[in-house]
Amino acid sequence: MADLATVEDVEARLGRDLTEEEAARAPSLLADASALVREYTGRDFEAxxxxxxxxxxxxxxxxxxxxxxxxxxxxxxxxxxxxxxxxxxxxxxxxxxxxxxxxxxxxxxxxxxxxxxxxxxxxxxxxxxxxDATIPAIVVKVVCDMVLRTLLSPSMTPGMVAERIGAYNYQLQQGAGATGARVVMDDQDEKALKRYGPRRAGTIQVEAG
Structure with missing residues (x-):
């Protein structure tokens, strides 16, 4: 199943090409973010x-x-x-x-x-x-947001937050904030996807064809 956003979608929102290191991580992050969105909504977003x-x-x-x-x-x-x-x-x-x-x-x-x-x-x-004939724009946005939060995290340690001003770097706090090495869905992502999910209870699917 194809990812719900592409590297090009991520770069368009970032405003630059990915670095070599970012490009190496992006495919896995896109796959993880797509899986989380599909799990939350219960929808494939593919025709x-x-x-x-x-x-x-x-x-x-x-x-x-x-x-x-x-x-x-x-x-x-x-x-x-x-x-x-x-x-x-x-x-x-x-x-x-x-x-x-x-x-x-x-x-x-x-x-x-x-x-x-x-x-x-x-x-x-x-x-x-x-x-969908095309993946809804809001779904592409959410997937890209999830990837960029992780991709641009200043530390591979989940929850490590830092800031760069000019040539100076300093750590602000460790706790909530950057998602570090893994992709997560936050409250804003769920709010953006409200019209598509979460999966509703009802008819039981006995088996997939």
Missing amino acids: VADDVIVLRPVGVLLRLPQRPVTAVNSVAAVAPDGTATAVMSGWSFDGVDKIDLTYATYSADFASDAWRDRCQPDTYQVDYDHG
Whole structure:
């Protein structure tokens, strides 16, 4: 999975090219920051076609885990043996992230009581398209901010803060502040990502396709 920002994005915000040492660290920091953002939001921020997942509904609703959803291609009931050939019709999609099974019916080939009895427990295979054509600008910003805080930390020791004025350097404090050797998400990052997360409880994803 690609990082949510690039070295070029970091350099654009920094206003200069990375030094050799910074360039060596940047790829790992970008990967870590991207992973933290995806974990916090529960979103991939990549366009994916024909993603097949198996979900268990809450009531009659299936909540799709990735957004934005661009298309729901099919819904099929899953039998205990794991097969999902009972394609369904009559379900409705709310245009955001929920599929309503209230009026869903099996195709004619699977309309018998015997087949319906086989389709327990209550799980469904969904084929859908989702993701952003381009990574949202605020997500790129947050990832770059996380990387730059770490990359420009004056010490590899987490929490060491210092300041440079002209040719003089001095330590201000050791404690909160610079993130040192590791990437972390702070309150401002979470606030910036509020519209995308955190991951909501709801439909259970049984297995990834």
